[in-house]
Amino acid sequence: MGPSGSFIVEVDGTPVVKKESFAFPTEQQIVEAVSKVVGGPPPAG
Template identity: 55%
Template structure:
């Protein structure tokens, strides 16, 4: 998939330990275990959301 995306990102403060990435208001990546998603997992999820 893509390594870089031409997007504008905004960081918002949330509850401690939370991690979500949303595209147009739809969550595409969420921290659902002790580990954070990798950079590539985030890029791939955003790319899929933008392509779909």
């Protein structure tokens, strides 16, 4: 976490999700973004 409360999810060093406002991304947004990068279908739920 950076000094401004930044939040970045990376896959193999590539950022796939970033906190771009005062709200953190939802768990579903994170899972979907990572699934796109790794090539798997997002889990149902």
